[in-house]
Amino acid sequence: xxxxxxxxxxxGPAAAATPAEKGGGSRGRxxxxxxxxxxxxxxVLLAVFAYxxxxxxxxxxxxxxxxxxxxxxxxxxxxxxxxxxxxxxxxLWATVICLCLxxxxxxxxxxxxxxxxxxxxxxxxxxxWTSLMVRTFAWLVLLQDTGLVNGFLGLxxxxxxxxxxxxxxxxxxxxxxxxxxxxxxxxxxxxxxxRRLLTAAQSxxxxxxxALLRVFVPLSLPGVAAGATMVFITSLGxxxxxxxxxxxxxxxxxxxxxxQVSGMLMWGRGGAMAVVLFAxxxxxxxxxxxxxxxGRRGKAGAR
Amino acid sequence: xxxxxxxxxxxxxxxxxxxxxVAPTLVVIPLGFTDKVSLTFPPTGWSTRWYANFFGDPAxxxxxxNSLLVGVLVAVVAxxxxxxxxxxxxxxxxGRGSAAASVLLLAPMIVPGIILAxxxxxxxxxxxxxxxxxxxxxxxxxxxxxxxxxxxxxxLRTFDVRLETAAASLGAGRWATFRQVTLPxxxxxxxxxxxxxFVTSFDEVVVxxxxxxxxxxxxxxxxxxxxxxxxxxxxAAAATMILVLTTVLVGGGLTLAxxxxxxx
Numbered sequence: 001x002x003x004x005x006x007x008x009x010x011x012g013p014a015a016a017a018t019p020a021e022k023g024g025g026s027r028g029r030x031x032x033x034x035x036x037x038x039x040x041x042x043x044v045l046l047a048v049f050a051y052x053x054x055x056x057x058x059x060x061x062x063x064x065x066x067x068x069x070x071x072x073x074x075x076x077x078x079x080x081x082x083x084x085x086x087x088x089x090x091x092l093w094a095t096v097i098c099l100c101l102x103x104x105x106x107x108x109x110x111x112x113x114x115x116x117x118x119x120x121x122x123x124x125x126x127x128x129w130t131s132l133m134v135r136t137f138a139w140l141v142l143l144q145d146t147g148l149v150n151g152f153l154g155l156x157x158x159x160x161x162x163x164x165x166x167x168x169x170x171x172x173x174x175x176x177x178x179x180x181x182x183x184x185x186x187x188x189x190x191x192x193x194x195r196r197l198l199t200a201a202q203s204x205x206x207x208x209x210x211a212l213l214r215v216f217v218p219l220s221l222p223g224v225a226a227g228a229t230m231v232f233i234t235s236l237g238x239x240x241x242x243x244x245x246x247x248x249x250x251x252x253x254x255x256x257x258x259x260q261v262s263g264m265l266m267w268g269r270g271g272a273m274a275v276v277l278f279a280x281x282x283x284x285x286x287x288x289x290x291x292x293x294x295g296r297r298g299k300a301g302a303r
Numbered sequence: 304x305x306x307x308x309x310x311x312x313x314x315x316x317x318x319x320x321x322x323x324x325v326a327p328t329l330v331v332i333p334l335g336f337t338d339k340v341s342l343t344f345p346p347t348g349w350s351t352r353w354y355a356n357f358f359g360d361p362a363x364x365x366x367x368x369n370s371l372l373v374g375v376l377v378a379v380v381a382x383x384x385x386x387x388x389x390x391x392x393x394x395x396x397x398g399r400g401s402a403a404a405s406v407l408l409l410a411p412m413i414v415p416g417i418i419l420a421x422x423x424x425x426x427x428x429x430x431x432x433x434x435x436x437x438x439x440x441x442x443x444x445x446x447x448x449x450x451x452x453x454x455x456x457x458x459l460r461t462f463d464v465r466l467e468t469a470a471a472s473l474g475a476g477r478w479a480t481f482r483q484v485t486l487p488x489x490x491x492x493x494x495x496x497x498x499x500x501f502v503t504s505f506d507e508v509v510v511x512x513x514x515x516x517x518x519x520x521x522x523x524x525x526x527x528x529x530x531x532x533x534x535x536x537x538x539a540a541a542a543t544m545i546l547v548l549t550t551v552l553v554g555g556g557l558t559l560a561x562x563x564x565x566x567x
Contacts (some may be wrong), residue, residue, distance in 0.1 A: 037391030038404050039385045041448060048445045049411055052422030059425070101320050108317035122557065123321045129499070129553040130328055131506040134542040138328045138528060141539075143343050148330070148344045152564055179324060181361040208306055237415025239509045254417040261421050264512060274418040281415065 060271030070272035189223025385451025435514025451496035458492025
């Protein structure tokens with residue numbers, strides 16, 4: 001009540017302080033009132049997010065019998081370990097290709113006119129929101145053996161290449177869908193780089209390309225690290241694109257989890273893979289955090 | 304000379320990447336209007352038979368109706384809860400508490416979808432929520448809420464809190480202040496959050512694949528199972544409609560967000 005009344009009091013902090021002193025208790029409650037607004041969201045998150053995820057992790061150690069049997073099963077079979085390695089190598093390739101394509105694009109955004117920049121940004125953002133299912137379906141049509149891509153390759157005299165049901169097809173689809181996760185962090189770091197540094201380097205005799213490589217690129221590395229981590233983590237958990245564009249015999253971990261849980265009701269095994277996937281994700285986020293901190297410290301030291 | 308060459312190369316690369324981001328998806332539009340049974344591109348003749356097929360098939364129309372219903376409910380629930388949470392986060396003076404809460408609120412964006420899907424499926428099976436409307440709305444709300452929180456928080460950061468003080472000093476109560484002063488000013492953020500929430504639900508595949516039931520299938524799930532069974536151009540018609548609807552909504556959301564930035 002005191003907090004509600006205080007704006008009505010005639011003037012200044014001194015006048016407002018008096019009612020606050022009187023009603024210290026209700027003032028304390030008022031300070032915590034914003035927390036009450038978060039409570040519904042937190043309850044939903046606990047019930048439909050934290051609890052289910054925690055329960056999955058627990059099931060890895062308890063279902064069907066307590067112990068680490070599910071992990072022994074997973075790491076004991078070379079075929080399962082191959083799934084894990086394939087998931088990581090696919091994610092790595094996706095990250096590298098994304099970086100090669102996104103770097104010039106993000107750089108172009110920093111040098112383009114405001115209007116061109118807005119268009120380039122929209123071109124990145126719209127696909128980000130375009131249905132995953134629709135985009136994967138489009139790739140399926142384009143990449144099929146009789147599809148447009150193979151028709152084009154045929155015109156060039158290159159025989160039909162099977163793209164659907166191969167890792168190449170999966171990568172093509174994944175990289176397109178993951179591009180925004182690389183472009184946006186890169187752009188946000190690049191737009192903060194002082195371009196006068198490039199002018200300075202050139203005035204000291206560096207050729208433009210050298211100035212770019214030795215001044216701009218090192219300064220953009222935090223963006224590269226953030227984008228690469230985002231792309232890598234997201235591709236580790238990709239399900240729809242590999243399931244539709246990839247081959248069932250070359251499954252990634254999320255497809256494998258789907259078959260174990262939905263098809264065979266092996267909750268513990270699904271849980272064990274969830275733990276492995278989540279641990280890898282957390283490890284990568286942690287490493288990114290460390291790299292960022294080290295980078296900042298390095299920069300501060302150089303100053 | 305070499306600078307101009309470099310610039311030309313940069314623009315070429317940028318335009319190629321832009322085309323590659325946008326063009327492949329557009330292939331579904333002509334395919335939906337083909338008169339052939341196969342998905343060959345480019346089509347040689349045109350017809351609207353696949354749209355007639357879509358609207359004549361109860362499996363597709365039911366999926367569309369379900370997706371629209373779930374999407375609208377999710378937009379309402381996620382926007383209400385998410386807006387309240389964004390308020391709480393920006394007004395809560397306990398720094399450590401609000402930092403922890405915001406990490407938790409945004410966590411669904413980072414945890415791989417398949418992990419969440421398995422967990423939700425297990426819990427929903429136990430509670431009898433799998434394949435129910437409530438189950439779909441609850442699951443999609445969790446995935447949509449972060450977008451509402453981010454969008455509304457961005458609006459609130461630029462909102463001048465002194466306006467609330469002014470309204471209160473003129474005798475307005477808390478609720479009246481919120482309804483007549485705060486809400487109109489942060490409306491672009493709330494609306495774009497609601498649009499993003501709808502689209503998140505409308506596009507969601509992975510969790511929906513797990514919790515679907517023969518009686519409740521959403522449009523992306525129906526597409527997914529059709530693609531894995533057989534492909535006919537009805538899929539392209541469905542894809543075109545999803546594409547147009549989500550593009551219009553997201554375009555609106557992004558425009559609102561841009562207006563908010565300009566206002567700053």
